[in-house]
Amino acid sequence: MKKFLVIILSILIAIFCAGCDGFFTVPDESPDDPDPGITKPGVTDKDDAIVYKVTLIYNNEPFRPMEDMYAQWTGDDGVHNAKFNVFGIAEIKGLDGDYKVTLSNVPAGYTYDPNNHYADNDHPELMLEILKLNTLNSSASAGRDTDHPIIVKQLGTYRAKFSKNQTIYFWYSPLAAGNYSVESWVDVVANEVNPHLDKYISNSGGYVAFDEGVDGGGSYSSFSKNFRMEISISADQIVATDPTLGPMQGNGWLFGIYIDVVNDFLFPYDVDFTIKFESEYIETEPVYELVEPKGPFATDEWWAENPSGSTLQYVFEDTGKILTSSHPLGEIKLNPADGFYHFYNVQTQEYGKVVYAMIANDNPFLEAEGMGFTFPQIPLRFAGKSYFEFIATYAGYCDVKGVHPVNEELKEFLQDYAASQFLFDDGEGWAENLGYNSGEDNMWLFACCYYR
Secondary structure, eight states: OHHHHHHHHHHHHHHHHTTTTTOOOOOSSOTTSOOTTOOOTTOOOGGGSOEEEEEEEETTEEOOOSSOOEEEEEETTEEEEEEOOTTSEEEEESOOSOEEEEESOOOTTEEOOTTSOEEOSSSOEEEEEOEEOOOOOOSTTTTSSTTSOEEEOSSEEEEEEEOTTOOEEEEEOOSSOEEEEEEEOOOTTTTOEEEEEEEEEEOTTOOEEEEEEEOOEEEEOSSOEEEEEEEEEOGGGOOOSOGGGOOOTTSOEEEEEEEEESSGGGOSEEEEEEEEEEEOOOOOSOOOEEOOOOOOOOOHHHHHHSOOOSOEEEGGGGTTTEEOSEETTEEEEEETTTTEEEEEETTTTEEEEEOEEEOSSOBTTBOSTTOGGGSTTSOOEETTEEOHHHHHHHHTTOOTTSEEEOOHHHHHHHHHHHHHTTSSSTTOSHHHHTTOEEOGGGGGGGGEEEEO
16 A cells, blocks of 8 residues: 555656756745736836926025915826925826926915926926015005006016906006016916906006007916016116106006906906016117207297297187187298298288297196106107207297297197107097097197287
8 A cells, every 4th residue: 555655646746846847946926926027017116106296496495385285287187186295395106298287275475377387207396486476555546447557666476356347457667678578377277267458558648548458478278368468668768756656658558457257256366467577678770860959949039029928828729629720810820930830810911929839838738747848757759759859958948938939840849749649549549538639730739829
C-alpha cells in the first residue's frame, strides 16, 4: 500500500511542476495588488495625477482669506471646486483638459477679474490677483442723471449696485495724458447679467447729449457681454483745476451704465468695472494751425469814438430765438470802412449800431465762471485750428463788459466754435434742445450782441 501511495504522489508532483522550469516563485505582490507601474483601464492613479493649483495674491503678497472661499474650474466635464486653505491656496487633482478659473466669492470690499484666468494640463498652476475696490459717492443724488454724475477721481476698480431700469452716470477726468479704458467685470460663466455703457459728449456750456452706446468689446458668453471703451487724452486736454467742476469736453468723459439680467429677482445687482491707464499718448504730427489774430482791433482810440453802452442785448432776443442776419435793426453786414459788422439799413444804405461778440464774459451758451472763452477749460482747438493765442489777444481789447466788435476772423471763430460744440445739429444740437434755431451760415450769431 505504501508503495502505491508513493507512486501516486510522484505522478501528482510531476503534473503540478510541468511548465515550471523545474521551480515556482511565490509572488511578492498579492493578486489584488497589481504591478504599481501598471494602471487598470478607467482607473486614475491619484498619486501621479496633475495638481491644479490657484494662489491668491494681493499687492504682490499672498492673500489669506478670512472666510470660506473656493476656486472653481469650469470645463467640458463640468465645474470642480476646491477650498482655499489659510495660506490662500486651493488645489485639486483629477482634472484633464482646459478650464476657466473663477472664485465662488470674494471678501467684502474686494474684487477680481472673473474672465481672465485659465488652466490646462500644461499650465495647471496660476496666481489670481485680488483687488481692493475704490469707494464711490453714495449720496442719494450721485449718479442719478447727466447733471449729477458720480465723479471718479482715480484709476482702479469700482462697484455699483443697480436696480431695475436704472442708469448710473459717471464722470472720469484723467490727471495725465494717455490712453485709457473702462471695462465691466461681470462673470460670463455665471451668465446672469449683461451690462451696457452709454457714452455722452458735452460742450463747454455743460450741455450733454448721447454720443454712442458700447455693447461688448470685453469678455462675453451667450447672455453676458462685458463692455469695453477706450479714450485718448492729449496733454493739452488735461486741466489743472478741480475736477469736481463737472463735465467739460476735452478733458475726460461722461458715461452711463445700465444692466439687463436673466431674471428680475436678481435685482439689485452689483456690477464691477475698472478704469485703466493703457499706454502713453503719442503725439502725432501737429494738425492744428495756430491762428494769429490780425484784427482790426478795438483800440483805446476806437472805444473812445464808440463808447460802451449800459445794456447789452443779444441779437437773437429780438428774433424769437432764431439766429438770422435779418434783424429789426437791419441786415447784419460787414462795414468795409472799419472792418466790423454793423446793422445795415437797406433802404438808407447806412450802417448803424455795431455788432459785438461776447469774448471775455459768459453768454447764454457758455457758463464759464464769468470768464467766457478765456476760461481754461474751454476747448479752443477745433476745425484744424488752435485759437488759444487768438482769444487771449482779443480778450485784451475787450471793454469792461467783455465784448469786442465782430470782424471777419471773429465771425469765423464763432462759426467754427458753434459747429464744434454741436450747438445746431439737424435738430439735435445743444441750442436746438433749448428752443433756438439757426441756418448753417448764421450759427456764429449765438454770442453776438449790441448796446441798446
